[in-house]
Amino acid sequence: MTRVAAIDCGTNSIRLLIADRSAGVLSDVLRRMEVVRLGQGVDRTGEFDPIALERTLEATGRYAELCREHGVEAVRFVATSATRDARNRQVFIDGVRDALGVEVEVITGHEEAALSFAGAVSILDGSAPADRLVVDIGGGSTELVLGAGETPDASISLDIGCVRMTERHLHEDPPTQAQIAAAAADVRAALDEAAEVVPLVRVGTIVGVAGSVTTVTAHALGLPSYQPDRINDSRLPIEKVRAACADLLAMPRADREALGFMHPGRVDVIGGGALIWAEVLARVAAEVESAGGDLTEAVTSEHDILDGIALSVSV
The missing domain is CATH 3.30.420.150 (Exopolyphosphatase. Domain 2)
Known part of the structure; x- marks a missing residue:
């Protein structure tokens, strides 16, 4: 059994799942969600708003602390639509690395779809x-x-x-x-x-x-x-x-x-x-x-x- 953490950072919210994984089955330890609106204004400007970035990185810091508290062995941090669209995404990527010690994976829409499918059909x-x-x-x-x-x-x-x-x-x-x-x-x-x-x-x-x-x-x-x-x-x-x-x-x-x-x-x-x-x-x-x-x-x-x-x- 391995204790893992998944972080999904989208346009509206950032979410955390800490779970014990064994033989491809997850057992939840905790789930958290914060609405940070990282994508505020990105459709119009093509860039992250500095205040939205600050909100999101503060939430990432809180998630990092939860991962430490719960003895997480491995973390995957995925960013989706807003980060794909933002020209200044590197500021965000660097901030997450500093707060959490992992690299942000800016996944494609097809990768996002495949991950969503895997989670949804499990029920x-x-x-x-x-x-x-x-x-x-x-x-x-x-x-x-x-x-x-x-x-x-x-x-x-x-x-x-x-x-x-x-x-x-x-x-x-x-x-x-x-x-x-x-x-x-x-x-x-x-x-x-x-x-x-x-x-x-x-x-x-x-x-x-x-x-x-x-x-x-x-x-x-x-x-x-x-x-x-x-x-x-x-x-x-x-x-x-x-x-x-x-x-x-x-x-x-x-x-x-x-x-x-x-x-x-x-x-x-x-x-x-x-x-x-x-x-x-x-x-x-x-x-x-x-x-x-x-x-x-x-x-x-x-x-x-x-x-x-x-x-x-x-x-």
């Missing part, structure tokens, strides 16, 4: 249809990855994410219909691109991961607080999920803040994430139906790229 049993589409909605990008078993065979990373869509289009509280339409047009154009690469007609099970999806699921379930055990492996009708997405998108900020399951750092961007998830569900269901199939439910997984990173840590 599915053999009764699920063979072709599984994992959808990972992040702050700056969204990954769609399709495969059977534990290995993906088609994937794409799209430059649509909850932070990117919010900063680009959703400026009012709540957003106007014109703003929603503009954001939806961006998402649909990206999904047109995805359909050329990922054969959506094959999808038998659609699995959503990451904070936008889990928050929408909590709303669809009517949870009074964030309850991972209720959210994980939940299977809900697609129309019910899309209704929850529309509700969150239309809510004023004060109403979103009052929801017991809503993380404070997600309040201002959940509308963008909900819009993406609703559009993905509609498009995939329509593609499956066009091929004579029937996709009626969406699965939510609390296991995602963070688990995939932990499973891949080299010791």
Whole structure:
């Protein structure tokens, strides 16, 4: 048994998983998540904001201390969309090395998709249809990855994410219909691109991961607080999920803040994430139906790229 740590630093949040790994199976020691908004303004400027960098490196220092406290033997630190896009990424990479003593791995969208797939499908049993589409909605990008078993065979990373869509289009509280339409047009154009690469007609099970999806699921379930055990492996009708997405998108900020399951750092961007998830569900269901199939439910997984990173840590 080996104690490993996985750190996933995305556009909106930085997350830590410390786990004991044995024979390819993880046993959680602790999970942490902080919303640091590293990608604040990157879509517009192409660079990290100094204050966002400071927030993220402070969180990295706290994670380094937790790794020491829990006797971690090996760490893998992965950075995704915002770091891929930022011209001044080296400042961030150097700061993480100083705080944690490891090198940041700025992974490609395809690598991100594969890691998300590995984590997400770990909750599915053999009764699920063979072709599984994992959808990972992040702050700056969204990954769609399709495969059977534990290995993906088609994937794409799209430059649509909850932070990117919010900063680009959703400026009012709540957003106007014109703003929603503009954001939806961006998402649909990206999904047109995805359909050329990922054969959506094959999808038998659609699995959503990451904070936008889990928050929408909590709303669809009517949870009074964030309850991972209720959210994980939940299977809900697609129309019910899309209704929850529309509700969150239309809510004023004060109403979103009052929801017991809503993380404070997600309040201002959940509308963008909900819009993406609703559009993905509609498009995939329509593609499956066009091929004579029937996709009626969406699965939510609390296991995602963070688990995939932990499973891949080299010791």
